Amino acid sequence: MVRFVEAAGSCTHLLVAIDRSVLGLVALDNARVEIVPTRAMGAWGLCEVRLNEAPVTPIALEDGGLDDLLLKGKLALAARAHGAARRAFELVTDYARERHQFGQPIGRFQAIQHKLANGLIALEGVRLIVDHAAKLHDLDDREWRYFANCAVAFASGALRQASLETHHAFGAIGYADEHEAPLHFKRVHLDTLALGGASQAKRLLASSLLDPDSSGLPEYDLGPAGNALREQVRGWLGQNWSGGRKAEFERKPFAKREFDAEFARDIGMTGWVGLGWPREFGGQARSALELIAFMETMERGEAPRIGAAIQANALMMFGTREQQQRYLPEILRGEAMHGMGYSEPQAGSDLAVLRTSAVRDDDHWVINGQKIWTTTWWGKYMFLAARTDKDAKPPHAGISMFIVPMDAEGVTIRPATTMYDGSFANIFYDNVRIPLDNIVGEVNGGWKVLTGALAFERGLVGGGIVLKVAHAFEQLRRHVMAKDETGTALSDDPIVRDRMATLAAEIEIGRQLMMHCAELAADGLTPPEYGAISKVFSGELMERFGETALDILGMRATLSEQMPGAIDNGRFEQNLRHSLMWVISIGTNEIQRSLIAQRALGLPR
Known part of the structure; x- marks a missing residue:
């Protein structure tokens, strides 16, 4: 008996797995095959197929073929679930613009705007990760499996929550079964649960990240120039920010590690402070992908902050020639913050x-x-x-x-x-x-200066945040995999494995949003609503990461810097306290959600 077979009543043949290396082709018009329609999630369309000594034609698979077929199937189902969720979301967004309550369109209410902004963030995350996994598959890149599992793991919860929120916004009108929205709600839930759903995907993610031979989060291909710069910066940090110099810096309390003037001047000699500046201002006019390569490598090297990006942008966009000649060179040299x-x-x-x-x-x-x-x-x-x-x-x-x-x-x-x-x-x-x-x-005219400079910076601020989370995840992963004196590790705990897999999938969503902003920046300025989507998701991911790290590592992880027994000098608890800043600074996430709703979805101000 095979359950949950889609559209069996209108098909001529059934493919069934006999074992991990052989499929069987069964003709459905055979007398020894019985097809029984099944109602699931209140909808017809699935069937139960009963086989009683039914003739079968075997089809041999290559090694691992069944696992890959199942994963492709789950990725395709995630894509279809995204389509269903997106269609319902478009319907409710139109509805929010038109439906009036209390004398105004409900789309003007902040509660509705933020609900729909959350839905768009989830839908964009799923769209990007599914597309990325499919592209890697077509390029025969072995990482496609990892990203496909990330897509399935994230899409299951994200699309179902988006569907629930869609119906909350519709209210009673969407609860009527003659409305189109319930069809999509059912489709989303059936597709995200089929073939093992998120649970199996997270088990596979955990294995790829936490088993002894795992290599951690995959490194993104940032193109020839980006990849080359990443290696160049990595080499420079190895010579200029390592050994005793770095150790001495790290012995200082955090309040003394916010900036290092000598390091800033050293970086200033490379010209990297002006990596993305136009050449007319002494910059290198590098691409957004090269900026990501630089930020990623600096984060992994735990280098101090440098530059004054927002202020430099304002001067380049709105400053006089005299101001540009006076202030930009000293920023570029790392001499002025x-x-x-x-x-x-x-x-x-x-x-x-x-x-x-x-x-x-x-x-x-x-x-x-x-x-x-x-x-x-x-x-x-x-x-x-x-x-x-x-x-x-x-x-x-x-x-x-x-x-x-x-x-x-x-x-x-x-x-x-x-x-x-x-x-x-x-x-x-x-x-x-x-x-x-x-x-x-x-x-x-200061409002134009202020908002223009911030808009330029916001395009990659979410990327900067998620790169911090990715680096912190690798530190956490090492602790989780470390064996104690009894030979056991936190990674042996299935709950820990599940939570680490969830974080990994969310990090990839954040990195995909970052890459999408970089792609948009290649054609000009990243639209502020997309910078906001990246910033909101990554900022709140940093908070979730901080909470999860404390849950996994326990009370000892709450010990602060310079306390005896503190894990990584209090890194994880300090990260959690620091995470709050990233959902508040450069525009709170509540303000960002309103921006997303009004700019990306066209809801009324």
Whole structure:
């Protein structure tokens, strides 16, 4: 008896596995074959096929052929489930634009916008990972199996959750069986459970990652130039950031490891600070894939942060020629860091209502106000947003951007410790006088400068986050595989294996979103909604990773840096505390979800 055979009632033959090396071809019109229709998930279409000494034609398979056939089948089912979920999602997005409640379209409600933004993130993740696995298969790349299992493992939960959320947004109208949406709900669930579903895929992922001969997460092909740069940077770090120099740096408390001036100057000599800058500004005009290669290798080498990317972008896009000639070379040489003076006590995500003022006084601007949560407070300059027209309508039309030297008279810095052991500062500006030419862009044109520079950076910020998670995963994997004095390892625990496989699949979704942003950047700027999708997914993945690592490693993993017995000098608990920053900074994930809903889905503002 063979269950869950699709469309058997309309087919002429059945292929059935006799063993792992032989398939059997059975004619369904034979008297010794009985086909019984089966209702599953409330839908007809599957059958139970009963074979009673039915004639069979054997078909030999190559070694591993059955496993590959099953995996191809599961990948195809994931693709079809994605199509069903996507169709229902498109229906509910149209519905949200048109359906009015409480005097306005329901698509304007933040609850609906964020629900649908979550659905789009899941659907894009599945689309990209399925496509990637299929491309690798067609290229006869042996990694196709790994990515196919990642696709199946992720798609099962992600598509089913997207289907549930679709029906939540539809409300009662989608609950009626004559509506199209229930058909897709049933299709998604049947396809993601068939042929072993996610459970089998995660078992195979765990084996490829945690068995003794495993090599960890696969390395992406970043093209000839990207791959070459990765090796070049790896070699440079081996010579310039290793041994005693790196060890001495790592002995410092985390608050002292946020920046290393000597290292920044050394990197400055390579020109890599300006890796993606146009050549006219002294940059190397490298591709987005080369930028990823650089970020990935620096992360794996655990090198300190460098550069002032957002501020440099703003200067290249909106600065005067004199400003570009003055500030860009010292950024490029690693000699100057610029902080970002945006947030205020009453203006966090809503920067349009900031109160810090800049008033013209002859040949100077006079700045007064307070900025909070400023991380790079120790830099040479502050890239400061200030109000130059208090009566502007809308409010963001009265903001300008300035470069403020941090040693200027009237600047008072009050550092504070962050919850992740880093530092930020409250900074007070009391009658701070700066030259007129320290304004970047036009007077009252600061909103364009601010958002333009951030948009340029956001395209790869999600990639930077997921690369941090991928590196931390490899550290966790080593601990999980390590055997104790009894010869056992955490990787022997099936629950640990399942959770590690889940993380691995999600990391690949994050890396696929990163690669997609890089692909879009090759044709110009990454659309802000796609940068937001990558940032939201990867930021929240970092949080999930941090929580999972503590669950797996236990209480000892909560010991902080420089405590006796701390695992990796407190790496994992500190990562969790640090992860909160990545869902808040450069626009909170709630703001990002609204951006996704409005820009990518066309929902009303």
